[in-house]
Amino acid sequence: MDPQSRIQELTQRLxxxxxxxxxxxxxxxxxxxxxAMLAELNQLEKAHPDLAPANSPTQRVGGTITKQFATAQHRYPMLSLGNTYSEDDLREFDERVQKGLEGAPYSYVCEQKFDGVAMSLHYATGELQQGVTRGDGTRGDVVTANVRTIRTLPLHLRAGFPADVEVRGEVFMPNQVFNDLNQEREQNGEALLANPRNAASGALKLQDSALVAARRLRFYAYSVLTPGRHFTSHSESLEAANAWGLPVSPTWRRCADLGEVLAYIHEWAQKRFELPVNTDGIVIKVDNLRQQDQLGLTAKSPRWAIAYKYPTAAARTELLRIEYNVGRTGAVTPVAHLTPVPLAGTVVKRASVHNANQIALLDLRLGDMVFVEKGGEIIPKITGVDFAARPAGAEPIRYPSECPACGTPLVRPEGEAHYRCPNERGCPPQLKARLEHYVSRKALNIDGLGAETVGRFFDLGLVKTPADIYDLPQRRAELIGLERLGEKSIDNLIAGIEKSKTVPFERVLFGLGIRYVGETVAQKLAQHYRTMSAILAASAKEMADVPEVGGVIADSMALWSQQPENQHLVQRLQAASVPLEVTGEPPKAVSDRFAGLTFVLSGVFENYSREQLQDLIQQHGGKITSSISKKLSYLVAGENMGPAKREKATMMKVPIISENELLALLPVD
Ligand SMILES: NC(=O)c1ccc[n+]([C@@H]2O[C@H](COP(=O)([O-])OP(=O)(O)OC[C@H]3O[C@@H](n4cnc5c(N)ncnc54)[C@H](O)[C@@H]3O)[C@@H](O)[C@H]2O)c1
Ligand SMILES: [Zn+2]
Structure with a gap:
């Protein structure tokens, strides 16, 4: 291909x-x-400068603003980092630095390259004022409310800080949080998040900061910018940030020369997997700030820093067998069992293959030598087969057509990646997983009755559904006879069951393990309907209009309500005095100004949060829905409302009003 076409092709693709x-x-x-593609384009452009397009991806920061938030201009541009996968390139970098500094002595700071989302925080007189994403490097999204949910981030700095300071760092989702979240999503039948970086980035883009808080994001500071000269070196500024109370990862180190830099890189090649956060390399920065200025910036990245990226860790090993696990909602997930092989600091015995499509796509066969990779994800995955090493006559893997646990024919609903076992009422792993979910921390959290014990009771035939748990106190004598369970632990368990009857209704609803009804949805449904019987009576169509609920969840909830055995379960829970309604007074009606009117809220509001406006409308008798239809009374538009919504409302002749116009409709008291 001629250079011009190749440049065009790469540019478009990138x-x-x-x-x-x-x-x-x-x-x-x-x-x-x-x-690799970016490096190729870079080289082609260097060889043919006349062919380089003005807005080439080699010349700009890759990000953009999202149009969902207000935007702000960065005081100092937020750039990308030059990167390399080779130590030779690092030597060249070091030579460039040496030349640029004209022989003056210099040293480096090495830091972990955290794999999250870059964030700029502005503190004025020590108070957190604003959080802005990198965006296109010049302007970013203002996500202050979301950033405030990061609990380790100080809202006020401790003494000694300059009056005006910009702190930059990485917002990330700790690996543990990511794993928990994905496990929960898997159980709820929701799509899995690909890796912690995407999860953090997605969380920051949410409009409801209560939802962001549930994602338990964290922050590490790695740079401090002040007008005027406050520090002489980068390392000094990291120490200061730490002293002001900002979280700084203690992993950074001063390195006197390239030799020490390389030693740091080697040292962390394996150790990095023990950190609570994903990293994808090491950032090397010239320490002295005056020297940083002297070296300067290109349009895209500073000349005084570079990122060394570790190659993706991969290994080759034998595929022994595939096990099919049945989850709480009946979803069947294949797990590959491998001949143990060391990979990136751990010994890998199992890998995920996601679903049936993936098995076919990779053309996996038993006995194959397969490649496993540990990338951004925590669980390694199979990425390919060494076809040259395939044993003769290796049989393709046949995905089971029946449930491995109960023998029921599996179904695959259209558009879904997973096969599932439809035998909700009788499939043992499903029943057991539902019990484990019911007693789990975020649901009933029953003291003395953890997942293991309830699983054992299930295996012994003592409990089958959550309602059976409440019969356990009457079977005290029987339980005391069980191995490993003394009189004391049984009494604890009975007390725990009694005590759990004080949890809020929303946690019981969540605990029932209804597909798609996660923590947040359970909360929204409970708030909206207030009692279990109202939820059982609601139609799918009606529930779909509850904010944050939507069609898929409403269908699943309604389907559950229709099953006689679920109605029976609810009756038994009721008889056992399990909380099935919201306690306390419903929010007081202030007026009936909005009686009979429906509202959709969209965008970001100036004076109130969206939740506050929703409450306000409800207090005056109005209803909130999520979809725009001809019957809608008002669309309340905030800043950055999506253009599609506006268009739809205009087409359907729904009045569009602002936050202030809404407030003006309220009676003056
Ligand atoms: N796979 C894809 O399809 C795809 C697409 C686009 C970009 N990418 C990846 O993203 C990279 C470009 O992203 P980028 O422009 O954000 O550059 P980058 O991620 O390579 O480097 C810059 C970023 O590093 C982060 N960082 C983490 N720790 C840091 C530290 N200690 N000090 C300073 N910065 C630190 C900051 O967020 C900063 O914005 C590409 O090189 C590529 O690897 C991948
Ligand atoms: Zn089954």
Whole structure:
């Protein structure tokens, strides 16, 4: 291919991948492949400067703003980092630095390259004022409310800080949180998040900061910017940030020369997997700030820093067998069992293959030598087969057509990746997982009755549904006879069952393990309907209009309500005095000004949060829904409302009003 066409091709492809990555949190290719294409384009452009397009991906920061938030201009541009996968390139970098500094002595700071989302925080007189994403490097999204939910982030700095300071760092989702979240999503039948970076980025884009808080994001500061000269070196500023109470990862180190930099890189190649956060390399920065200025910036990245990226950790091993696990909602997930192989600091024995499509796509066969990779995800995955090493006559893997646990024919609903076992009432792993979910921390959290014990009771035939748990106190004598359970632990368990009858209704609803009814949805449904009987009586159509609920969840909830055995379960829970309604007074009606009117709220509001406006409307007798239809009374538009919504409302002749116009409709008291 001639250079011109290749440049065009690469440019188009990289623009597209950038857009997927930054706008939609999707990586269609690995970072390594992306970086290789970018490096190729860079070289072609250097060889043919006349062919380089003005807005080439080699010349700009890849991100963009999202149009869902207000935006702000960065005081100092937020750039990308030059990156490399080779130590030779680091030597060249070091030579460039040496040349640029004209022989003056210099040293480096090495830091972990945290794999999250870059964030700029502005503190004025020590108070957190604003959080802005990197965006296109010049302007970013203002996500202050979301950033405030990060609990380790100080809202006020401790003494000694300059009056005006910008702190930069990485917002990330700890690996443990990511794993928990995905486990929960898997059980609820929701789509899994690809990796912690995408999860953090997606969380920051949420409009409801209560939902962001549930994602338990964290922050590490790695740079401090002040007008005027406050520090002489980068390392000094990291120490100061730490002293002001900002979280700074203690992993950074001063390195006197390239030799020490390389030693740091080698040292962390394995150790990095023990950190609570994903990293994808090491950032090397010239320590002295005056020298940083002297070296300066290119349009895209500073000349005084570079990122060394570790190659993706991969290993080759034998595929022994595939086990099919049945989850709480009946979803069947294949897990590959492998000949144990060391990979990135741990010994890998199992890998995920996601679903049946993936098995076919990879053309997996038993006995194959397969490649496993540990990338951004925590559980390694099979990425390919060494076809040359395939044993003769290896049989393709046949995905089971029947449930491995109960023999019921599996079904695959259209558009879903997983097969599922439809035998909700009788499939043992499903029943057991539902019990485990019911007693779990975020649901009933029954003291003395953990997942293990309830699983054992299930195996012994003592309990089958959550309602059976409440019969346990009457079977005290029988339980005391059980191995490993003394009189004391049984009495604890009975006390725990009694005590759990004080949890709020929403946790019981969540505990029932209804597909798609996660913590937040349970909360919204409970708030809206207030009693279990009202939820059982609600139609799918009606529930779909409850904010945050929507069609898929409403259908699933309604389907559950229709099953006689579920109605029976609710009756038994009721008889056992399990909380099935919201306690306390319903929010007091202030007026009936909005009686009979329906509202959709969209965008970001100036004076009130969306939740506050919703409460306000409800207090005056109005109803909130989520979909725009001809019957809608008002669309209340905030800043940055999506253009599609406006268009739809205009087409359906729904009046569009602002926050202030809404407030003006209220009676003056
Ligand atoms: N797979 C894909 O489809 C795809 C698409 C686009 C981009 N990418 C990846 O993203 C990279 C480009 O992203 P980028 O422009 O954000 O650059 P980058 O992620 O390579 O480097 C810059 C970023 O590093 C982060 N960082 C983490 N720790 C840091 C520290 N200690 N000090 C300073 N910064 C630190 C900051 O967020 C900063 O914005 C590409 O090189 C590629 O690997 C992948
Ligand atoms: Zn089954």
């Amino acid at each position: 623009h597209y991948l950038n857009n997927q990555y930054y706008q939609h949190d999707i990586s269609e290719v690995s970072d390594q492949e992306f970086d």
